[in-house]
Amino acid sequence: xxxxxxxxxxxxxxxxxxxxxxxxxxxxxxxxxxxxxxxxxxxxxxxxxxxxxxxxxxxxxxxxxxxxxxxxxxxxxxxxxxxxxxxxxxxxxxxxxxxxxxxxxxxxxxxxxxxxxxxxxxxxxxxxxxxxxxxxxxxxxxxxxxxxxxxxxxxxxxxxxxxxxxxxxxxxxxxxxxxxxxxxxxxxxxxxxxxxxxxxxxxxxxxxxxxxxxxxxxxxxxxxxxxxxxxxxxxxxxxxxxxxxxxxxxxxxxxxxxxxxxxxxxxxxxxxxxxxxxxxxxxxxxxxxxxxxxxxxxxxxxxxxxxxxxxxxxxxxxxxxxxxxxxxxxxxxxxxxxxxxxxxxxxxxxxxxxxxxxxxxxxxxxxxxxxxxxxxxxxxxxxxxxxxxxxxxxxxxxxxxxxxxxxxxxxxxxxxxxxxxxxxxxxxxxxxxxxxxxxxxxxxxxxxxxxxxxxxxxxxxxxxxxxxxxxxxxxxxxxxxxxxxxxxxxxxxxxxxxxxxxxxxxxxxxxxx
Numbered sequence: 001x002x003x004x005x006x007x008x009x010x011x012x013x014x015x016x017x018x019x020x021x022x023x024x025x026x027x028x029x030x031x032x033x034x035x036x037x038x039x040x041x042x043x044x045x046x047x048x049x050x051x052x053x054x055x056x057x058x059x060x061x062x063x064x065x066x067x068x069x070x071x072x073x074x075x076x077x078x079x080x081x082x083x084x085x086x087x088x089x090x091x092x093x094x095x096x097x098x099x100x101x102x103x104x105x106x107x108x109x110x111x112x113x114x115x116x117x118x119x120x121x122x123x124x125x126x127x128x129x130x131x132x133x134x135x136x137x138x139x140x141x142x143x144x145x146x147x148x149x150x151x152x153x154x155x156x157x158x159x160x161x162x163x164x165x166x167x168x169x170x171x172x173x174x175x176x177x178x179x180x181x182x183x184x185x186x187x188x189x190x191x192x193x194x195x196x197x198x199x200x201x202x203x204x205x206x207x208x209x210x211x212x213x214x215x216x217x218x219x220x221x222x223x224x225x226x227x228x229x230x231x232x233x234x235x236x237x238x239x240x241x242x243x244x245x246x247x248x249x250x251x252x253x254x255x256x257x258x259x260x261x262x263x264x265x266x267x268x269x270x271x272x273x274x275x276x277x278x279x280x281x282x283x284x285x286x287x288x289x290x291x292x293x294x295x296x297x298x299x300x301x302x303x304x305x306x307x308x309x310x311x312x313x314x315x316x317x318x319x320x321x322x323x324x325x326x327x328x329x330x331x332x333x334x335x336x337x338x339x340x341x342x343x344x345x346x347x348x349x350x351x352x353x354x355x356x357x358x359x360x361x362x363x364x365x366x367x368x369x370x371x372x373x374x375x376x377x378x379x380x381x382x383x384x385x386x387x388x389x390x391x392x393x394x395x396x397x398x399x400x401x402x403x404x405x406x407x408x409x410x411x412x413x414x415x416x417x418x419x420x421x422x423x424x425x426x427x428x429x430x431x432x433x434x435x436x437x438x439x440x441x442x443x444x445x446x447x448x449x450x451x452x453x454x455x456x457x458x459x460x461x462x463x464x465x466x467x468x469x470x471x472x473x474x475x476x477x478x479x480x481x482x483x484x485x486x487x488x489x490x491x492x493x494x495x496x497x498x499x500x501x502x503x504x505x506x507x508x509x510x511x512x513x
Contacts, residue, residue, distance in 0.1 A: 013049065018281035033284045034383045037376070040288015049289070056356040059348050061230070063279045065244050069226035070276040071154055072248025073256075073268075079147045080249070085329040086148055086322065090340070091155035094317040098125035099163055101313035110305040116363045118167045123354050123367075124310050124374055126160030127153040128347030142395070145336050149343055157349055158194065158242040162187050164353055168361075194239030198246025201229045205247070206255025215267035218260060222268055225251060262502035283348045287379070290351070291372045302366060303373030310374050314344045335393050342389055346378040419443045469504075476501055 021039050025032045043049070080087070102121035106112040112120070166186060205225040209218045225247050233243035256265055296303055318341045322332050332340075354371040357364050422443065426436040477498065484494040 010049065014282055014285055015278070017043075018278075018285055021285075022281070031383060031387075033280060034379055036281060036284035037288040037379050040285045041291060041293060041376075042288075044289045044292070056352040059283065059352040060356075063283055063348065064241070064352075065226045065230040066272075066275050066279045067283075068154065068157075068241060068244040069222070069248040070272040071150060072245045073222075073252035073272055075147070075150060075154075075249060075252065077249060077253040079143070080151055082330075083144060083148050083151060086325040086332055087151035087155060089321050089325045090148075090152040090317065092159050094152070094321055095122075095125045095156050095159040095163060097321070098310075098313035098317045101316050102309045105309035105312060106305060109309070110302060112366075113362065115167070116361070116367055119164070119357070119361070120306065120367055120370060121309075121313070122160060122164040122167050123350050123371060124306070124346055125163075125313065126156045126346075126349055127344045128157075128349045145339060148332070148336075149340065152340075154245055155242075158191055158239045158245075159187075160349070161241060161353070162190050162239060168357075190237070190239045191242055193236065194233050194242035195246050197233055197236060197238060198229050198243035199250055201225060201232065201243070202247040202250025202255065206251050206259055208259075209251075209255055209264075210259030213261050213264065215264040218264050219268055219271045222251060222272070261499070263499055266502055284379075287348060287351065287375065291376055295369055296373050296376070299366065299369045299373070302370050303377075306370040306374050307377050310346070310378075314341055318344070338393060339390065339395070342382055343386060345382055346375050350375055415443060473501055473504060 017039065018036060021035050022032055025035050028035070030038075099118065099121035102124065103114065103117035106117040106120060107114055110117075202225065205221055209221055212218060226244060229243040229247040230240040233240035256268070260268065318337050322337050322340070326332060350371050354368050357367065361367070419440065422431075422436065422439055425431050426433075431439070480489065480494055480497055480501075483489045484491065489497075
C-alpha cells in the first residue's frame, strides 16, 4: 500500500508540474514539450521528488501505443497515400542508411567497436513520434510537409525496432553467417505480418463499433484496440509499432466514418487528445528528470561524436534519398528537405531502446550516456531553433492579408468589448448620462469606421464565418445543458438537440449554410 500511495503521489505531482508548465508556456514562447524537458533538467538535482526512472516497459507498453494510436487516428489515409513514396524512402531506407553512416563515423572516429556502433546507430536513427508530433502540430507547416514529417516519424519506428533487434541478436554472440539475407527476410516478415495483424484488428473493432451508439463503450473499444494490437503483435513476434499504426489508421479512416455517430466521434477525439496530452507531458518531463547533466559533462567527447554522427547521417539520408524520391514522384523542394533534416528530432523511443539493452552488451553504460546526450541536444537545440528556421525559410509566416484581417478584427472586437463595458457601467450608475452618451457616440463612430475597413475578400470572410460558427455552436450547447439542468428540457430531447449540433459541428465550413 505505501508503494502504491507513493506512486500515486508521484503521478499527481508530475501532472501538477506539467500543468504549471503548460500554463507558463501561454506567456513564455517556448514549445510546451521542450519546456517540460528543461524543467525536468532543472528540478532533477533538487531531489524533492523520489527517484523517477524512465523504464523501457513504461514507454514501450504504456506510453507508445497511446501516442501512436492518437497520431494514426488523426492521420488522413488519402494524404498518407499521396506521400507514401517519400515517407517510405525516409522511414525504411533512411533508417538503414543512417544506421550504417553513424556506425562508420563512430567506429573510425571515436574508436567504438562495430557492434556497439551499429546498436547505437539503430537506436538513434528513428525520428521519435513522441517528439516530432508534439513539436510540429502548432508550427504552421504546409499540410503535405506536415504529413511527410508525421508519417516518417511514425513508420520509421517499426524499421528502427526491427533493425535494433537484428543487430542485438548478432551482438549477443549469435552466428552472423548470412546475416544480411536473414535480416532482410525477418524485416519483411515482421513488418508485413504486423501490418496484417493491425488491419485485421482495426476492421474487427470498426465492425464492432458499428453495432453500438454509446460513446463510452466505443472509447473503451478504441482503447482495447490500441493496446490490444500492441500486445497481440508482441505475442506473435511481429512489429507492434506497425500493428498499432495500422489499427489506428483503419479505425480513424474507416471505423470513424462507418460506425460512429457524430457525438461519438467528438467524444473519441476528445479522449485521445487528452490521452496524448497526458502521455506527452509525462514522457518529456520524465526524460528531463532522467538525464544527469553531470554524467553528460564527464562524457562530453563521446557525446559530441554521437551528436555529429547523428546529424551527418540525417543529412545524408535526407539530401541523398529525397532526390531519388523526386525522380519517381512529386517533388520535395530543397527548402522542405532542410526542414526534414533539422526536424528529425530524437526522443523517448531511443531512450527506451538503450535502457532495454542487456547488461552483457559491451560498452552499455557509454551507449546510454551517448543516447541521452543526443536526445537532449535534439530536443533543446534543434527543438528550440525549428521555429526560427521555419521563419528563415519562409514558413510559419501569416499572409499579409490575413495579418491585416486580424488587426482589423482585433480592433473591432476590442471596440465592441469597450462598448459593452460602457453599457454595463451606465446601467450600474458608474457614469452620468451625459458622459455615457458622449463616450458611446465616440465608440460607435469608431466601430462603424472599422467595419467599413474590414476586408470583404471571400476567403477571409469564410475564415471569419468559421470562427463565428464555432463560437455560436459552443454557446448553443452550453445553453442546452443549462436548460437540461434546470429541468426545462428532458434528457431525451436534450440529447437529440445536442446530436443535431454535433452534426453541424462536423460539417465542413463551406457546407455549413
